[in-house]
Amino acid sequence: MKDTKRRIELYSFFDHSGIEKHLEKMAKKGWILQKITNLFWVYRRANPQNLKFSVSYCPSASEFDPSDSETKNEYNEFCRHTGWNYAASGAQMFIFYTELENPTPIQTEPSLEVEAIHRSVKKTIIPIYFILMLLAVLQGAMFVTNLISDPIDILSNSTSLFTGFGWTMLFILFAAELSGYYLWRHKAKKAAQQGEFQESHGHKTLYCVTLLAVFIGFIYWIISLIINSSYFELTIAVIMLFAVAALIFLVNGVKQFLKNKNTPAKVNMTLTVVSSFVLSFLLIGVVTFGIITAAKNGIFDRESQFYQSLYLDSPPLTVEDLLGNEELSDRYITQISGGKAVLLGKYEIRQYARSGDSDAKLPGLEYTVTVVKARFMYNFCKNHLIKNKDKTEGGKVIFADHYEKTDAAEWGANEAYRRYRSANYVNQYILCYYNYIVEINFDWEPTASQKSIVGDIFS
């Protein structure tokens, strides 16, 4: 039978009432809080008992205090003197318990409790939450801007979707936490004027739902990376994940080592911040150097000349198909990039003659395939692609750049559009098939048979 239990506890930083109730329930089940680490709360087994818990805040304490800190020891001694035993602490939060039926509470003056909590949380938690919220707003703004300017790119990229979704979720959480805290503080100050304490109510459900959603998003992102991404992208993502985990582990290790060595809090904080910067640069340097070295040694050349999507391991349409000459394939370089996400997929295919090829007249081919996985997105994607780009001045077109409808039947498509630019038609088409929209750019005027080849492939 295990004598310790580790739990991830999702309590709001100011929810002392919620934490107290939870710890009292745990004690009834025979588990007493022993330690608070960065990730877990550690409980030790004991006889099930009715204990009273008290969460209090000591503004002069710090996350960087030495293990044997004077502040911590003095505060504990004060509380022990009135019958409260130390359970655990984290930064400015101290947790005590007692077996006494009617102990003198640790906090007996409501206004001082409100002030102690505020002075404690504004030292670290509030600035961190504001910074994270600001970052979330910036990330969110970038995501929305990109979504407006190039929705297909964003919606077909699982990394963009995950980061956009993750930051939005975190913004909701931080905003709820901060507004929840200030609401509680407002009520607690009012209650304190009447000499009463105000119970706190955190956002445990919101915390659980948000973090679960982010976790599911993360799993989706990892799976889609494994399924859809190139060997190169996947390797970078895995290395970066390990690098971030290593960075957190190392910085935390530095802080804990200095705490154990009884280093003064300010020195510890300075050294931890400096080490986090140095280690970040070092890790980025090592990772970049490793990737460059690996690329030079051809480790990422597994699939093709450049890099390629695993989902599309060969282009659906090639210049060789169109020109009817399979022997040309060795004379071309083919690049495929892109990926897919929940709603959309997008692949860009480029074929161009190898440099140094004797026949300079070999034509190139470029096309983008938008895979519409969700039917309701079809018209949205089509309209985005055929969007009018005419330049106008005073209502007059001064530079025409738009798509015009053309005969779809010869392309075997449902709809077809040809680009009209300046004063001419160019060999650029948008072809709408059942669940593909192909934007194709020829170096030459395609013949009727070449159009039908394209139709055969995509319809």
Place this chain on the structure above:
Amino acid sequence: MARIKFSTLTEQMFYTLLCLKEECCGMDILDKIPEMTDNRVNIGSGTLYTLLEQFCECDMIRETKTEGRRRSYILTKTGREILEKEYMRICAQAEDYRRFFSGDK
């Protein structure tokens, strides 16, 4: 600053300052207050810790010595003045009460 922040003292503030007429440490105050008020007033350890920090910041008390984990304090001139002012306020309140109800006796 001290005068504005502590323009009126709560019972717990009043008795803490009163205890510090003589040099004593935090734990002595935790025992003394219930003793001198016949258990009418109790002060929590966290509350006292915060109060001592704030009184020191406002120069109402000063630290005199540290013995191991015990820090001792004593009332300063500012602290004495604020305590005196509170005493006068309480006396004035008592006087008002007496005057108001004197005709009833």
